[in-house]
Structure formats: structure tokens, C-alpha cells
Amino acid sequence: MMTQRVNRAQAVIRLDGRSDIFSYGNLIKYKSESHLKKRFNVGRLSVRRKKQLIKSGAWQRLDKLSSRKSVKYSVYLTAVVVFFVLILLPPILGIIIKWSTIQEFSSQQDLVSRALSAIQNSFVIALLVSAIDVIAGIPLAWMITRGKSKWLNVLDTLSDIPFVVPTAALGYSLFLFWSGPEGVSSLFESSLISPGWLLVVLLHFTFSYPVVVRVVVGALLDYKMEYERASRTLGAPPFTASRTVTFPIIKPSVIAAFVLAFSRSLSETGATFLVAGVFENGPVFIQNMINDSAIHPESKVTYEGATVFASFILIIVALAIFAAIRFLGPKLKLPVKRIWPTFERKISYKKAESSRNTITLLVFFAVVLIPSLFVALPAFEAIFTDTLPRAISRVGVWEGYWQSLLLSYLLGAVATFLNVILGLPMAILIARKKLGSFASAIMDLLVNIPLIVPSIALGVSLKIFWKESFPFIPEMWLLIFAHLAITYPYFVRSMAAAVERISLDMEEASRTLGAKPLGVFRTIVLPLTKYSILSGAIMVFTRSVSETGASVAVASTLQTAPVVIVNWVKQKVPATSLEIGLGCGFLILLSFMILLALRFIVREKGKY
Amino acid sequence: MEEALLVPEIRIVNVSKNFGKVVALDNVNLQIHDQEYFSLLGPSGCGKTTLLRIIAGLIQPDKGDVYIGGRRVNDVPPEDRDVGFVFQTFALFPHMNAWNNVTYGPRVKGYDMKKAETIGHEVLEMVKLHERIDAFPNELSGGMMQRIAVARALGAGAKLLLLDEALGQLDAKVRSELRYEIRRMAKDLGLTSIHVTHDQSEAMAISDRIAVMKKGRIIQVGAPNELYMTPQNIFVAYFIGESNFLEGYVVSVSNEVKTLELRGGVKVQAVDKDARSGERVVLAVRPEAFMAEKGTKKGKNAMLGSVERVTFEGTSMRYEVRLENEDLVVLVKPSMSGEWFNIGEQITVSFQPEKAHIFPYPEAGLKEEIAVE
Numbered sequence: 001m002m003t004q005r006v007n008r009a010q011a012v013i014r015l016d017g018r019s020d021i022f023s024y025g026n027l028i029k030y031k032s033e034s035h036l037k038k039r040f041n042v043g044r045l046s047v048r049r050k051k052q053l054i055k056s057g058a059w060q061r062l063d064k065l066s067s068r069k070s071v072k073y074s075v076y077l078t079a080v081v082v083f084f085v086l087i088l089l090p091p092i093l094g095i096i097i098k099w100s101t102i103q104e105f106s107s108q109q110d111l112v113s114r115a116l117s118a119i120q121n122s123f124v125i126a127l128l129v130s131a132i133d134v135i136a137g138i139p140l141a142w143m144i145t146r147g148k149s150k151w152l153n154v155l156d157t158l159s160d161i162p163f164v165v166p167t168a169a170l171g172y173s174l175f176l177f178w179s180g181p182e183g184v185s186s187l188f189e190s191s192l193i194s195p196g197w198l199l200v201v202l203l204h205f206t207f208s209y210p211v212v213v214r215v216v217v218g219a220l221l222d223y224k225m226e227y228e229r230a231s232r233t234l235g236a237p238p239f240t241a242s243r244t245v246t247f248p249i250i251k252p253s254v255i256a257a258f259v260l261a262f263s264r265s266l267s268e269t270g271a272t273f274l275v276a277g278v279f280e281n282g283p284v285f286i287q288n289m290i291n292d293s294a295i296h297p298e299s300k301v302t303y304e305g306a307t308v309f310a311s312f313i314l315i316i317v318a319l320a321i322f323a324a325i326r327f328l329g330p331k332l333k334l335p336v337k338r339i340w341p342t343f344e345r346k347i348s349y350k351k352a353e354s355s356r357n358t359i360t361l362l363v364f365f366a367v368v369l370i371p372s373l374f375v376a377l378p379a380f381e382a383i384f385t386d387t388l389p390r391a392i393s394r395v396g397v398w399e400g401y402w403q404s405l406l407l408s409y410l411l412g413a414v415a416t417f418l419n420v421i422l423g424l425p426m427a428i429l430i431a432r433k434k435l436g437s438f439a440s441a442i443m444d445l446l447v448n449i450p451l452i453v454p455s456i457a458l459g460v461s462l463k464i465f466w467k468e469s470f471p472f473i474p475e476m477w478l479l480i481f482a483h484l485a486i487t488y489p490y491f492v493r494s495m496a497a498a499v500e501r502i503s504l505d506m507e508e509a510s511r512t513l514g515a516k517p518l519g520v521f522r523t524i525v526l527p528l529t530k531y532s533i534l535s536g537a538i539m540v541f542t543r544s545v546s547e548t549g550a551s552v553a554v555a556s557t558l559q560t561a562p563v564v565i566v567n568w569v570k571q572k573v574p575a576t577s578l579e580i581g582l583g584c585g586f587l588i589l590l591s592f593m594i595l596l597a598l599r600f601i602v603r604e605k606g607k608y
Numbered sequence: 609m610e611e612a613l614l615v616p617e618i619r620i621v622n623v624s625k626n627f628g629k630v631v632a633l634d635n636v637n638l639q640i641h642d643q644e645y646f647s648l649l650g651p652s653g654c655g656k657t658t659l660l661r662i663i664a665g666l667i668q669p670d671k672g673d674v675y676i677g678g679r680r681v682n683d684v685p686p687e688d689r690d691v692g693f694v695f696q697t698f699a700l701f702p703h704m705n706a707w708n709n710v711t712y713g714p715r716v717k718g719y720d721m722k723k724a725e726t727i728g729h730e731v732l733e734m735v736k737l738h739e740r741i742d743a744f745p746n747e748l749s750g751g752m753m754q755r756i757a758v759a760r761a762l763g764a765g766a767k768l769l770l771l772d773e774a775l776g777q778l779d780a781k782v783r784s785e786l787r788y789e790i791r792r793m794a795k796d797l798g799l800t801s802i803h804v805t806h807d808q809s810e811a812m813a814i815s816d817r818i819a820v821m822k823k824g825r826i827i828q829v830g831a832p833n834e835l836y837m838t839p840q841n842i843f844v845a846y847f848i849g850e851s852n853f854l855e856g857y858v859v860s861v862s863n864e865v866k867t868l869e870l871r872g873g874v875k876v877q878a879v880d881k882d883a884r885s886g887e888r889v890v891l892a893v894r895p896e897a898f899m900a901e902k903g904t905k906k907g908k909n910a911m912l913g914s915v916e917r918v919t920f921e922g923t924s925m926r927y928e929v930r931l932e933n934e935d936l937v938v939l940v941k942p943s944m945s946g947e948w949f950n951i952g953e954q955i956t957v958s959f960q961p962e963k964a965h966i967f968p969y970p971e972a973g974l975k976e977e978i979a980v981e
Binding site: 229232235241245 | 685695699
């Protein structure tokens with residue numbers, strides 16, 4: 001006899017947001033049409049219910065299968081094995097395979113010191129940029145979540161733009177804005193900011209800023225306002241309340257935002273390469289080595305050693321810093337005990353607030369948004385010249401452009417598909433601790449590794465592993481593996497968070513009503529997370545299309561769209577500035593469409 | 609005119625508040641006296657919490673004014689209103705231990721450390737939780753969290769204590785103990801307290817006066833016994849305590865004694881000022897206002913019926929009786945005195961005319977008028 005545990009959650013089981021509460025138990029037990037009619041005393045079943053009944057034959061068998069322990073565990077086991085075999089181990093093994101070249105390379109004193117200083121630059125810039133991100137991002141996130149103006153919605157969408165624009169196009173846009181003769185430099189005698197470390201910092205700030213804003217906005221929306229209200233009624237002015245109560249409580253999210261910004265800055269290759277000039281950070285150094293080895297095939301071994309060496313150091317230091325943040329982050333205490341009543345009172349009210357908002361908006365528009373979209377100017381110009389017809393008829397430099405665009409989007413689609421198939425079981429495994437709390441926590445940690453590792457370093461070691469073990473592996477496969485590895489953490493993390501948000505009560509209620517494990521997934525987990533899956537998928541897709549470093553590292557003949565843009569700007573291919581502008585323009589336009597889709601989907605999510 | 613002699617500590621004048629299309633408060637007027645323990649009582653969604661938050665300054669009213677101690681405070685932010693607010697979820701800061709939570713108020717007000725500590729010790733002493741000074745909120749039981757929340761609110765030096773369903777999340781036993789404790793503390797410290805609750809027995813037990821609210825309006829304000837003995841409308845009769853409602857018409861009037869004809873031609877008498885002859889009315893009788901005897905008896909307001917259900921409630925017996933005219937009434941008798949009735953037994957039910965109340969039949973219908981959701 002099935003015990004019908006009636007709890008509150010049972011009453012709120014919703015399928016597709018429509019009320020199927022009363023027939024749920026019967027549908028999930030695959031009762032026949034006539035039974036349903038009799039049970040609910042209706043003459044006709046709705047089309048939707050009928051459809052559910054028709055489909056039920058195959059599902060019934062699958063559902064039954066899923067209640068077997070062996071089947072259940074083999075699904076999770078497959079997810080774990082695929083993760084280790086395709087994503088985690090190849091880069092590690094790749095470096096081990098080429099360990100000897102590192103030793104050979106270490107005799108080249110000047111190259112070693114060049115590599116080390118490049119890597120040092122990487123970390124200094126990443127730390128600097130993520131710190132600025134947090135300082136500048138929190139006020140904007142605050143404004144978006146706490147303000148009352150209806151324009152904030154627009155601001156919210158605008159703040160995502162630099163995130164979806166492929167970084168190569170972003171880099172070119174920034175270059176035009178800060179250094180090009182038509183940008184802000186036109187106001188001055190010479191170029192305002194020439195390519196170099198300052199432009200790299202500006203670039204990294206631009207593309208990592210939205211990440212921080214997004215994460216902090218999410219945290220502030222989840223935050224229970226009651227704490228802040230309590231603080232206010234106890235006598236704290238707004239600034240004191242947020243400093244002593246709100247921020248300590250959302251600190252974990254701020255740390256997570258910092259880590260994300262940090263790893264994005266560490267990874268970015270294509271755009272950095274564009275704006276770096278003679279300045280080198282880790283990824284740029286690796287890219288230079290790869291380029292040099294193509295020009296000087298005779299000293300290929302040295303260059304290969306350099307790339308492996310730099311990749312190895314980058315990976316190790318990145319992991320060490322990540323571990324340190326993870327370990328020390330929670331111990332980091334904000335000075336919540338000290339209070340400065342008069343000073344904090346002063347900066348709490350209207351005047352201070354509006355000047356803070358003004359500065360925030362100024363920074364956002366002048367440093368982030370306008371430079372990001374500056375490339376629209378030449379792109380727009382190009383439309384009225386013969387560049388557009390040439391582009392469409394694929395003349396000159398445009399010959400490979402459309403192909404590369406197609407490759408990029410195809411790659412993005414494949415990576416997204418694989419992520420959904422392989423990442424979803426992993427996300428559930430982590431969120432519901434299917435392997436026991438310890439092993440699941442370990443998996444949670446391991447999944448983050450590809451996120452922390454600079455993507456070009458990941459690409460280098462990935463390529464070595466696959467080329468050494470399977471010499472004839474097609475380049476396309478390498479591209480897919482690389483993009484899968486890079487995007488996997490994004491998807492799994494966001495899905496795990498989404499699954500965790502579903503109250504366990506709902507799943508239990510579904511079980512007591514007779515659902516088998518697959519049935520629970522199909523009828524509860526999937527409908528409640530489908531918007532998260534979609535937004536996760538779009539995030540994966542954008543990230544994949546944007547990726548330059550790993551693509552350069554693993555493929556020498558296949559070129560993705562961002563790689564083509566980089567080559568154009570670096571004049572490996574003689575492209576005019578109008579052509580580059582238009583090339584970026586197409587990329588950005590497509591990204592905009594994706595962003596709109598994302599917005600639309602996330603708005604739908606409000607239903608739950 | 610005793611009212612005018614007291615200083616009204618809190619005055620709400622014509623306050624309205626809408627949330628989008630939902631009317632949360634509709635032209636509310638209220639005076640709460642100095643050092644009074646006052647309750648806002650009503651079903652969920654009646655606007656009581658909104659009113660409390662407007663008093664605290666957490667929400668701004670769309671219209672109307674709020675005065676605290678004679679001062680108009682509409683433009684005063686919550687931190688300068690000197691209120692102590694106890695939240696339904698307690699809202700203890702999870703990243704601070706009990707000690708830092710209770711000394712938070714004095715510290716953010718910029719008192720020196722010594723003074724803050726003195727206050728901290730005082731309020732912890734008051735709620736008898738000195739031994740859990742180092743505990744974090746997640747290590748405390750519901751009752752302890754509640755006491756820390758009260759201590760924290762008191763520690764801010766408030767003259768005005770606002771409690772928003774502050775006992776709602778506690779177990780029944782703890783709840784009934786803590787409510788007296790809070791009242792005692794508030795009275796000892798001479799605070800004005802406003803207690804929001806949907807639990808009428810809680811409001812009855814601890815309040816000096818209660819405002820019953822419904823759909824954004826205050827329906828009746830009065831001392832607990834006033835509300836119980838002389839409810840001014842059907843909703844109050846229904847929401848405070850329990851009432852049997854019998855529908856009928858006024859057939860004759862002699863001064864204040866009105867004769868009603870109920871369903872099935874049953875004639876009864878009740879005392880009321882306003883009811884007019886021929887008016888459609890609802891007669892409200894409290895379950896304990898009914899007298900009952902076995903068998904068929906004649907007498908004033910005597911109605912025959914048979915017992916349909918018997919419930920033993922400890923201190924009392926509860927009977928559901930089907931009257932001859934098919935109306936169902938509930939009556940309650942002390943369990944330790946008098947005789948018990950059995951299911952199916954014929955009994956005679958009666959009541960004294962002055963113990964019943966007559967209300968005009970509500971325009972929206974009886975069910976709608978007393979709906980709490």
C-alpha cells in the first residue's frame with residue numbers, strides 16, 4: 001500500500017505552471033483513459049492529457065527501468081567517466097607527455113624569463129581587473145536591483161552586452177575607441193591610449209565587468225531584505241546597513257564573482273592579443289610562440305617547449321590561487337564591528353546616493369558600453385560603401401569569413417548539445433549529492449577546474465594529448481573537445497544551482513504519488529528548470545562563439561570567426577578597416593539577437 | 609471625554625497605500641495611547657503588516673500622515689524613528705552571534721563601547737539568555753531566536769516596540785509562554801507596543817486594545833472584552849471568538865426588544881438598538897451563550913433540535929445541533945459540570961435576548977462578508 005504523504009509541497013506540484021495537481025498521481029502511474037474519466041467524472045479528457053496518455057507507453061517502460069539501481073547509477077557513472085576522460089584528464093596528461101620538452105626549454109634563459117614575466121603580467125592584471133570589477137560592479141548591481149526607475153530594465157540588458165559580444169570584436173572596438181584616430185584620440189594630439197598594458201586592463205575590465213554585475217545582481221535579488229530592514233529599524237543609516245549586514249551576507253557571491261572575473265581575465269586571448277602591442281601576458285606569449293613556430297619551423301621544439309612550459313605554470317598558479325581564494329574567502333572578515341556614525345550618515349542620503357549613481361553610470365557608459373560598441377561606426381560606414389556587396393559576394397578577404405562564421409556557430413551548437421547531454425546528469429549529481437556528500441563535493445570542485453585554467457593553456461595541453469595518442473584525430477574533433485571543456489563548468493554550475501533551488505519536498509511528493517526516478521525528472525525537475533537549461537545553453541553557446549585562445553591552440557587549418565578577426569586586425573590578411581569593422585559588426589549583430597533571446601527566456605522564468 | 613486627557617503616542621491620519629492595483633490600506637485612522645499594548649488583528653492580506661511597516665518607516669504611505677509622540681514622521685527614515693521592530697522571521701543577522709546582534713543597535717547609533725556593552729547585558733538579562741551569548745542564530749531554537757530578536761529591538765533604546773507576527777513561527781506552547789513575557793517586558797519598560805497577529809486568541813490574551821482589520825480598513829477598535837461582548841459587525845463577531853449566524857427578518861419591534869422570525873417560522877427575541885421592522889437580518893449567538901436541556905421544553909427563545917456531533921475538547925464539550933428548521937448551531941458546555949448529551953438526542957436550545965446580537969444582512973452575502981481569504 002502506497003502511503004500518500006500529504007505535505008505542503010504536494011499541493012504545489014505544478015506541471016508547466018498549469019494545474020494538474022489532482023490527476024498527477026494517476027498520470028504518473030499510467031492509469032488508463034477510462035480510469036481517469038471515471039475517477040474525475042468527466043466525459044472528455046483534454047487534448048493535453050490525451051497526449052500524455054499516448055506517450056505513456058514508451059515512458060512507462062523507461063520509467064520502470066529507471067527505478068533499477070543499476071540503470072540509475074550507470075547514468076551518473078557515464079557522466080562522471082565522460083567528464084574525466086574527455087574534459088579533466090587530457091589536459092593534465094598532455095603536459096605530462098611533454099614534460100621532457102619543458103626541461104629542454106628551461107635551458108633557454110632569455111625565453112624562460114620572458115615567459116615568466118608574461119605569466120606574472122597575467123596574474124597582476126587579472127587581480128587588478130577583478131578588484132576594480134568588484135568595486136565598480138557592486139554600485140551598478142545595487143542600482144539595478146534597488147532603483148525604482150523603469151529604465152533600470154534597459155540598463156540591466158545593456159550591462160550584458162559586453163558579455164555576449166565576442167571578445168575579438170570587443171578588442172577591436174576598444175582599440176578603435178581608445179587608440180584609433182577616429183576614437184577619443186581625435187580629441188587629443190596623439191593616440192590617447194596606445195596598445196599596451198593599460199589598454200589590456202581596460203579591455204579586461206570591459207568584458208569581465210558584466211560577469212560581476214550579473215552575479216551580484218543575482219545575489220541581491222535572492223537576498224532577504226528583512227535583514228536590511230531590521231538593521232534600519234535598529235538605527236543604521238542605509239550605508240551602514242549595507243556595509244554591516246547586506247554585504248557580509250552576500251559575500252560568498254561577491255567572492256564567486258571575483259573568481260569568475262579573475263578566470264575570464266586570465267583566459268582571454270584573442271582580444272588581448274589585438275590590443276597588447278609589444279606587451280605580453282601569458283596567453284599572448286603562448287600565442288606568439290605558436291605563431292613563431294609557424295614562421296620558424298626549424299626551432300619548433302623550442303617554441304613547443306615554451307608553450308608547454310607557460311601553459312603548465314599558468315595552470316598550476318591559477319589552481320593555487322583558486323584554492324587559496326576558496327580556502328581563505330570564507331575567513332575574510334569585513335570590519336562589521338566598527339561604525340563611523342557621522343561619516344556614514346553623511347554618505348547615506350540623497351546627495352551622496354545620486355552622485356554615486358552618476359559616477360557609476362558614467363563609468364559604465366564611458367568605459368564599458370560606448371567603447372564596446374564603437375566598432376558599430378565603421379561597420380555602419382561599410383554598409384554604404386562597396387564593402388557590403390563585396391562581403392556578400394565573398395570577394396577577397398571575405399572568402400573564408402562566412403565559412404568561419406558558420407564553423408563558429410556550428411561549434412557553438414555542438415558544444416551546447418553535448419553540454420546538455422553530459423552536463424545535466426552531472427549537475428543533478430552535484431546538486432542532489434548522488435554520490436554521497438563527500439564525493440559529490442569533490443566533483444563540485446573538479447568541475448570548476450576548466451573554468452580556472454586559462455583556455456589557451458588548456459587548448460595547448462589538450463592538443464598534445466590527443467595528437468600524441470591519436471595522431472590522425474581530425475581538427476574538428478579537437479575543436480569540439482576544447483570548446484566542450486571550456487564551457488562545461490558554466491553549464492554544470494548554473495544547472496546545479498537551478499536544481500538546488502527546487503525544493504526536495506516536491507520531488508518527494510512526486511515519489512509518494514507513484515513516480516519513478518525518471519518520472520520525477522521528466523515531470524518535476526525538467527519543467528521547473530527548463531528556463532535555466534535554456535539560459536545555460538545560451539551562455540555556453542555565447543562563450544563558445546567568443547573563444548579564441550583554445551581555438552588557436554588546437555587548430556591550425558580550421559579558423560573560427562574570432563580567429564579570422566584577429567588575423568585581419570593583425571594584418572596577416574590584408575583587410576581594410578571598413579572590412580574589419582563590418583566583420584565585427586556581423587558578429588556583434590548575431591550576438592545581440594542571442595542576447596535578446598536570453599532576455600526573453602529569463603523573463604519567462606518569472607513564473608516560478 | 610477621558611480620551612482627550614491621554615497623550616496619543618501614535619496617530620495615523622487618513623493613511624492609504626496601494627501596491628499596484630491591490631489596495632493594502634484604505635483611509636485608515638487610528639490612535640494608540642502612550643504605553644499601551646495594542647494589537648492589529650485580521651486575516652492575512654488585511655493590511656495589518658503594511659500599517660505596521662508604515663509606522664516603522666519601512667514603507668511610505670501614498671496618502672495620509674503618521675505622528676509619533678506628536679511629531680509628523682512621514683519624512684523621517686526608519687533609523688531615526690526610534691522604533692524596535694521584531695520581524696516574523698526574526699531577521700537575526702546570520703553572520704553575527706547573539707551578542708553582536710543585540711549590541712548592533714547601540715553600536716550603529718554611535719554609543720561608546722562601554723555603554724553598548726551595558727545595554728547588551730541589560731537586555732540579555734531581561735530575556736534570560738545570557739548563557740547563549742556566543743551562539744550564532746542557526747544554533748538557537750525558535751524560542752531563543754525570538755527572545756534575541758526582542759532583546760535586539762529593546763537594545764536599540766526604542767520607546768515603541770513593533771511586533772510583526774513575532775510569535776507566528778513558534779510552537780504552540782512556546783508561543784503562549786512568550787506572549788505574556790513580551791507583554792510583561794513592554795509594560796515594565798513603559799513601552800508603547802503594537803503587535804500584529806492573525807491569531808485572535810493571542811491578541812485577546814495580551815492586548816489592552818485591539819483594532820480588527822479587514823481588506824485595508826479598520827472595522828472596530830476596542831478592549832478585548834468590548835470586541836467580544838459587543839461586536840459592531842458580523843465580521844468582528846465571526847473573527848473574535850466564535851458565533852452562530854441565523855438568518856431571519858424583524859417582525860415586530862417594542863423598544864429595544866425585537867422579535868425575529870428565523871427560517872422555518874421560528875420566532876425569537878433579541879435586544880438591539882437599530883434593527884427596523886421588516887429588515888432582513890442576521891442573528892449572532894455565541895456557542896457558550898446557548899443554554900441547553902434534554903427533551904422538549906417550552907420557554908423564551910426555546911428551539912428544538914437533535915445532537916449531530918459531539919467533540920470532547922478538554923475543558924469543554926462541543927455540540928453541533930441540527931435545529932428543527934434545519935439550521936445548524938454549535939454550542940459549548942463546560943465538560944466538568946452539567947450533563948453530557950449524546951448523538952441523536954433531542955434537546956432544547958435557548959438564549960437570553962440580551963446575549964445575542966442583530967446585524968443587518970450584509971449586501972455582499974453572509975459568506976462573502978465573513979470570508980477571511
